[in-house]
Amino acid sequence: MQDFLELAVSATASGCVYGLVALAYLLMIRPTGIINFAVGEWAMVGAFGGVVLLTKYEWNYALGMATVIAFMAAVGWATERIAVRPLVERGAPILAPILALLGMVMVFRESISVSFPPDPHAVPYPFGLGRLEWGPLGGSYQSFFIVAVSLLVFAGFWLFFEKSLWGRSFEAVALNRRAAALMGINLSRVTSVSFAGGAAVAGLAGLLVSPNVSAHYLMGVPLAIQGFTALVIGGVGRVEGALLGGLLLSFAEQLAARYAPIASGFTQGVPLLLLMLFLIFRPTGLLRARA
Amino acid sequence: MRSLLFATLALFSAVVFSQPTIKIGVITDRVGVSKPYSEPSTEGLIFGAEEINRRGGILGRKIELLVEDDQSRPDISAALARKLIDQGVVFILSMSLTPATQQQQTVTMEAKTPQMTPMNSGDTLTTQLPNPYFWQTGPLGSIQIATLLAHARAKNLKQVALITDNSDLGQLLGRFFKAGLEKSGIKVVAEEVIPRGATTASPQMQKIRAANPDAMFMAGVLTAENVLIFKAYREFGLKFPIHSSYNLSVPVYMTVAKGLIDGVTFVDAYDPEKPQVKAFEAAYKKATGKDSFNLHGYGYDGIMLVAEAIKAAGSTDKEKIRAAMQNVKYEGVMGARGMKYSFPEGKRAGFDPNGMVVRVYEGDKQGRVIYTGQK
Numbered sequence: 001m002q003d004f005l006e007l008a009v010s011a012t013a014s015g016c017v018y019g020l021v022a023l024a025y026l027l028m029i030r031p032t033g034i035i036n037f038a039v040g041e042w043a044m045v046g047a048f049g050g051v052v053l054l055t056k057y058e059w060n061y062a063l064g065m066a067t068v069i070a071f072m073a074a075v076g077w078a079t080e081r082i083a084v085r086p087l088v089e090r091g092a093p094i095l096a097p098i099l100a101l102l103g104m105v106m107v108f109r110e111s112i113s114v115s116f117p118p119d120p121h122a123v124p125y126p127f128g129l130g131r132l133e134w135g136p137l138g139g140s141y142q143s144f145f146i147v148a149v150s151l152l153v154f155a156g157f158w159l160f161f162e163k164s165l166w167g168r169s170f171e172a173v174a175l176n177r178r179a180a181a182l183m184g185i186n187l188s189r190v191t192s193v194s195f196a197g198g199a200a201v202a203g204l205a206g207l208l209v210s211p212n213v214s215a216h217y218l219m220g221v222p223l224a225i226q227g228f229t230a231l232v233i234g235g236v237g238r239v240e241g242a243l244l245g246g247l248l249l250s251f252a253e254q255l256a257a258r259y260a261p262i263a264s265g266f267t268q269g270v271p272l273l274l275l276m277l278f279l280i281f282r283p284t285g286l287l288r289a290r291a
Numbered sequence: 292m293r294s295l296l297f298a299t300l301a302l303f304s305a306v307v308f309s310q311p312t313i314k315i316g317v318i319t320d321r322v323g324v325s326k327p328y329s330e331p332s333t334e335g336l337i338f339g340a341e342e343i344n345r346r347g348g349i350l351g352r353k354i355e356l357l358v359e360d361d362q363s364r365p366d367i368s369a370a371l372a373r374k375l376i377d378q379g380v381v382f383i384l385s386m387s388l389t390p391a392t393q394q395q396q397t398v399t400m401e402a403k404t405p406q407m408t409p410m411n412s413g414d415t416l417t418t419q420l421p422n423p424y425f426w427q428t429g430p431l432g433s434i435q436i437a438t439l440l441a442h443a444r445a446k447n448l449k450q451v452a453l454i455t456d457n458s459d460l461g462q463l464l465g466r467f468f469k470a471g472l473e474k475s476g477i478k479v480v481a482e483e484v485i486p487r488g489a490t491t492a493s494p495q496m497q498k499i500r501a502a503n504p505d506a507m508f509m510a511g512v513l514t515a516e517n518v519l520i521f522k523a524y525r526e527f528g529l530k531f532p533i534h535s536s537y538n539l540s541v542p543v544y545m546t547v548a549k550g551l552i553d554g555v556t557f558v559d560a561y562d563p564e565k566p567q568v569k570a571f572e573a574a575y576k577k578a579t580g581k582d583s584f585n586l587h588g589y590g591y592d593g594i595m596l597v598a599e600a601i602k603a604a605g606s607t608d609k610e611k612i613r614a615a616m617q618n619v620k621y622e623g624v625m626g627a628r629g630m631k632y633s634f635p636e637g638k639r640a641g642f643d644p645n646g647m648v649v650r651v652y653e654g655d656k657q658g659r660v661i662y663t664g665q666k
Contacts, residue, residue: 003497006527010493017490110322118326119543120515129550131526140526209490212522214515214547218324222488250490258494264484268457 002138003258009139009147011254012247016150019246020205021227022234023157026242027198029231030174031190033094034084036101039202040224041108046072046203047210047219048112050123061126068207069200076199079104080192088191105220113217120214123207146208150243153201157239170194174289202227229275237289244286249274312355313348313607315340315597316375318395320387323362324458327514327543328586329386332410333358335583336384336590338575343594349601354594363387365394372398372406380404381607382597386590389413390459396422405600405612409593410586412537413463417639424613428596428625428632428641429589430537432464434665435558436471436508438647439534442556442662443506444475446532452481452504454495454520456511464510464536472508480504485516492516496523509535514543521551532556537647542584545655552652559650560625560642561585562660571624585625592623596632596641627663 024039049068053059059067083100127141134144161167172180173190181187205223206215213219226249234245249271256262256270278285317336320329340354348354357375361368368391375383376398383399385392385408392408393416399406400422407426408416414431451472455465465484472479481502483495499507507524511517517538524533532554539557561584562568571591575583596619601607604615620633630646645664650657 003501007494007497010491014490113322113326118330119541120327120518120547122547122549129522129525140522212519213490214518216515217326219488219515226488254491254494258497264482264495264498265457265462268484268486 005136006138007254007258008251009137009143011250013139013143013146014254015230015247015250016146016243017205017209017223017246018226018230018249019234019243020150020153020201020208021223022230022242022246023154023239024198024202024205025227025231026236026239027157027201028194029236031170031177031194032084034097034101035228036098036195036198037224037228038079038101038104038108039198039227040220040222041105042072042075042199042202042220043206043209043223044112044215044217044220045075045108046206047123047215048116048121049203050207050210051116051121051215054124055122061124065204065207069204072203073196073200075203076195076197077192079199080195084191084195085188109217109220116217118217120216123210123215125211142211149204149208153204154239154243157201161239166193226271229271231285232275232283233278233285235285235287235289237285238287241285241287248286310352312353313350313601314355314357314378314380315594316372316378316380316383317356317358318361318368318371318375318383318385318387318391319358320363320391321360323364323387325363325388325391327541328410329363331584331586332590332593333386334579334590335575335587336386336409336594338578338587339591339594339598341578342574343598349598350605350607354598361387361391363391365390368392369394369398371395372404373402376402376404381601381609381612382406384409384590384593384597386410386593388460389416389463392416393419396420396425399424403613404609405597405616407593407597407616409596410589413460414467414640415463423639424609426616426634426639426641428593430558430560430625430642430647431640432467432510432536433471434642434644434647435464435536436468437644437665438649438662439508439536439556439558440471440475440477441665442649443534446506448477448505450478450480450502450504452483452499452502452507452531453479454481454483454485454499454507454509454511456513456516457484457486458511458513461511461513464512468508468510468536485511485513485519487513487516489516489519492519492523493526496520496527496529500527500529504531506532506534509533509539512536512538514538514541514547518544518548518551521548521555525551534558539652540585540650540657542657544652545657549655553654555652556649556661557652558647559585559657559660560647561588562627562648562663563657564660565624565628567622567624588624592621592625592632595623596621627660 053064084097087096230245234241256267319333359371372395383406389411410429455461481499535557540559600616604611622631626646630643632641648660649662
């Protein structure tokens, strides 16, 4: 039982990271229909923001984190301006910006690859490397920190979409772009903000996970895959679906690795199996979008 | 007299510069998964080539390196080997991953062009293809495990855990480690894999904890995933000793695994007290202004060994270089004190089985040599 509770903390923390990456996808897919696989690279850039501000210049963690989030929002905004808007304005099919963003994956990765030495880089823990016992639950400080920050982010975005006029305008664009434009909603601004928000969330995910996995230039692809799988599982329609998908994915991964009576190497197939099952039997994910 | 000396030197220089260069191909990884290993090794190789050229080159001719990037992708790698051969290289040095090096062999064997990897560790590189034009001087995975086991033998291990990652090389080394352990009569009670991109190693380390091993052997080569293992080990308060592959010998662990690695033993091909190592480190620092470490040494030894072979061949004829290479003996930066690379009895893996050392992390620093060889 102690093992299970220990694993529950670790899986919840990993699930929150996957959920944040899924949320980054969702923020852009909902209003624009564009799947942006560069979210993994954005997470990587966020982690390197931590390397520069927190490791190299030893900034206060909260200030460093806020700066990284703001910087990533600017990166997302610029990405939309450079790689998406020119294509949309020329009436290109939806596949065109998706492919352009795939190209941006290489731009981000190689920019980091040539700017930093190739080895992984340490990013400091905000509360150090220690273990917290909380009732029957036990885990690293960082696990609890990731869970707390992620829950705050998800609660914030849920309130944004459910309670604010801005959030409603996002939903309106997601439901019918033409009708939303006729109602006076500025589609370009919604697209810009969705990319800025997606990049900020992805960068935060990278920053949160980087003390555990170290920042390195190849860390983006696995995060992009895990986040996308979480999105498919949870569904692209609802903020809480991203979190649910992330948690389900990480629990499946870690419980299989710990308890499944199969060789350790084979447990890597569990997330893929889960993805295939959802795509075949429930392609809309666990939570459907509201009508 | 002095003017005569200058005139002779000027004439010699003119002769040297008028000679065509000796082209040596280098296939490295500048952007792929092997970049953290390939980059410093290639820097060491380039430094070695510059040093040779400063001393006047080989056979009175300068070395010209033609460097290509294969991203550690076997499909690209073979095409690059062909391109280099078409450009007239007399030798190819392979500095990326084992599968890429293996793929290059299909070209070098057919084109009868000498090829060597000074850094790959896979045991199968010289056994899968009967390629008389290929040599390997990186320490084999089997030598690593044999050295680690020789060191661990005194500790009377009965049952151990084995952990690796899902990279090609990590899987390969894991198999060598397991075979070596079982051959020594040591039971592997837990065998775990950390997938690339994992965010935790907790489930795997829980399984190892439950198996209650006397020690844990690490065969993984992915730094970030290895750090996850150390973090889970410390978080769970585990006490069994850890013995690692040469991957722990790269200095990046001193920063990314700070506070996590004290007491971890690892196998290395680098003895910091060896005179050749001290001379190499000083010369590299003087020439580049940067510190060097073991990976630089692999590339440096590689180009020096090739230079020795070409010198011994007395020609850039590929067949003569092949014959000379098979008979070469060279004491370089890597390996225990007194170790020489050689290829006796037609063998093409040239790292001495007794040439590795076991070192221990003392605090966050790579510490002293505590064991040498397999005896």
